Amino acid sequence: MSYNPFTLSGKVILVTGASSGIGKSISIELSKMGAQLIISGRNEARLIETMNSLQGINHTFVSADLTIESELKILIDQLPQLDGLVLSAGIVKTMLFQYITLQDIKEVMDVNFFSPVILINMLVKLKKINKGASIIFISSISGNLCTWAGNSIYSASKAAINGIAKGLALDLAKKSIRVNTIMPGMIESDILDNNIITKEQILEDVKNYPLKRYGKTDEIAYAAIYLLSDTTRWVTGTNLLIDGGYTLT
Amino acid sequence: MSITNFIKDFSENFEETDESLFLPNTKFRELDEWDSLTGLAVLNMLKVKYYKLITAEEFLKISTIEELYNCTI
Numbered sequence: 001m002s003y004n005p006f007t008l009s010g011k012v013i014l015v016t017g018a019s020s021g022i023g024k025s026i027s028i029e030l031s032k033m034g035a036q037l038i039i040s041g042r043n044e045a046r047l048i049e050t051m052n053s054l055q056g057i058n059h060t061f062v063s064a065d066l067t068i069e070s071e072l073k074i075l076i077d078q079l080p081q082l083d084g085l086v087l088s089a090g091i092v093k094t095m096l097f098q099y100i101t102l103q104d105i106k107e108v109m110d111v112n113f114f115s116p117v118i119l120i121n122m123l124v125k126l127k128k129i130n131k132g133a134s135i136i137f138i139s140s141i142s143g144n145l146c147t148w149a150g151n152s153i154y155s156a157s158k159a160a161i162n163g164i165a166k167g168l169a170l171d172l173a174k175k176s177i178r179v180n181t182i183m184p185g186m187i188e189s190d191i192l193d194n195n196i197i198t199k200e201q202i203l204e205d206v207k208n209y210p211l212k213r214y215g216k217t218d219e220i221a222y223a224a225i226y227l228l229s230d231t232t233r234w235v236t237g238t239n240l241l242i243d244g245g246y247t248l249t
Numbered sequence: 250m251s252i253t254n255f256i257k258d259f260s261e262n263f264e265e266t267d268e269s270l271f272l273p274n275t276k277f278r279e280l281d282e283w284d285s286l287t288g289l290a291v292l293n294m295l296k297v298k299y300y301k302l303i304t305a306e307e308f309l310k311i312s313t314i315e316e317l318y319n320c321t322i
Contacts, residue, residue, distance in 0.1 A: 096286070099293040150289050196292060198305040201285070 006229040009034030012082055013228060016066060016116065017089030019046035021189035022138055024053075025217030026086055026224045031055040033225055040064055040075055041089070066115040076122055082129050084228045087116035088138040090157075094150040094196045105153050112157035117164055124172070131176040134228045135168070137161045138220070139181040139239065145247045150196075162239060169237035178236040182223050185243030187215045210245030250299070255318045258298055262290040273315035295321065 013030055017023035019041030027039050031054040039054075041047040044063040051061050062078050064071040066089060091111045093104055116137065123129050142148065143155030144162050162181055169179040186205070197205075206213060223240050226232060241247070252273055260271045266282045277283060277291075292308060295301040299321040311317050 094289070095293050095297075096290050098290070099297045101297075149286050150293070196289065196305050198309060201305070 005231045006225050007034055008084075008225065008228055010036075011084055011228065012036045012038070012080055013084035013086065014038045014040065014079060014082055015086045015088065016040045016119070017087075017138075018050050018061070019043045021088075022184070022187060022217050022220050023086070023088035024050045025189075026088060026221040028053050028055075029218060029221035029225060030086075030228070031059065033229075035084070035228070038062065038079060040066070066119060067110040072115065072119060072122075076119070076126070076128075079123070079128055082123065083133050085120065085123075085129070085133070085135045086138070086224055086228070087119070087136065089115065090138065092151075092154050095153070096150045097152050100153060105156075108153040108157050109160070112154070113160045113164075116161070120168065124175075124177075129175070129177055132233065133177045134232070135172075135177060135179045136224055136227050137165050137179075137181040139165070139183045141183050141185050141241065141243050141247055144183060144239070145241075165239075166237050173236060178227075178232070180227050180232075180235060180237065181239045182220055182227070183239050183241045183243070184215055184220050185209065185246040187217055187220060189217050208246060208249070209243075210248060213244065215242060215244055250321065252315065252318045255321065256314060258294060259291065259314055259317070262287055262294060271314065273313065273318070275314050276312050277314055277317075278312060291317070 008030055013035045015023055015027045015037060018027045018039035023041065027037055027050050031037055037054060037059040039047060039050055039061045041063065042065045047061050047063055051059060062075045064075045066072050089111060091108060093108050095104060120135060139161045140158040142151055143159035147155040165179050165181045172179060220242060223242055227240065256271050260268060263282050266280055270280060295303060301321050303320060
């Protein structure tokens with residue numbers, strides 16, 4: 001028998017934002033570690049693509065926009081007892097502060113903050129999260145350690161996530177539920193669809209990373225494996241920084 | 250929307266540049282105050298005030314205020 005302290009075999013885990021980027025990569029890597037997954041995302045076609053990339057059987061998917069109460073309820077109704085949750089649904093809105101409106105703030109906060117928090121809140125009330133479970137928020141270095149031009153709302157949403165993760169970690173400790181965040185620097189997937197930045201600007205920005213590149217989605221997925229596995233059963237309330245050294249300088 | 254009004258909106262993304270320098274044929278990237286932050290402000294202005302989304306790559310091909318205005322009509 002091979003020794004593998006990071007196995008997720010037998011664990012039932014929900015991943016939100018699984019139709020693309022970090023959430024998709026996390027889903028794929030968790031499946032390789034033996035987890036049974038429920039994946040959720042807004043884009044059904046892309047969610048099915050993620051489903052087809054998963055290893056193993058017994059995975060399910062729920063296409064839902066978690067900012068819509070009725071769809072959130074549909075997801076919750078379909079969920080079994082959970083051993084892990086990865087909240088990776090998120091959006092970026094690159095706008096200078098002088099051009100943002102209350103609607104812009106609400107749109108980002110709805111997806112990045114209110115939806116994941118309300119989801120956990122409802123699951124806790126329904127006792128659908130098992131003792132010993134692990135909850136992971138995909139946060140960011142943005143808002144917590146630094147920011148970028150035109151990124152104020154996103155920064156606020158991620159700082160809010162880090163704040164509530166601390167509170168949740170304390171409040172849920174009695175139930176032996178652990179709550180942690182992963183704080184990635186710039187990940188390749190984030191930038192691909194962002195038409196507001198040129199290729200030249202990206203090449204210039206990469207130079208600010210001591211390890212001389214942006215991160216890859218699987219490098220965040222491995223951190224999720226670590227925090228979901230039993231190796232971290234005494235880790236709660238922490239923020240795992242994965243940024244290629246960006247915030248060192 | 251006339252180009253006069255557009256130039257007024259455009260100039261509001263600058264803090265120090267004299268109003269007289271904002272003309273239809275002004276090559277805005279050559280203004281001393283021009284930087285990437287101002288570029289982002291102009292892109293945001295186009296989206297919010299003119300409902301015009303242009304990519305950073307497309308934006309780089311535009312050099313005068315009039316060319317930018319023509320994108321919005």
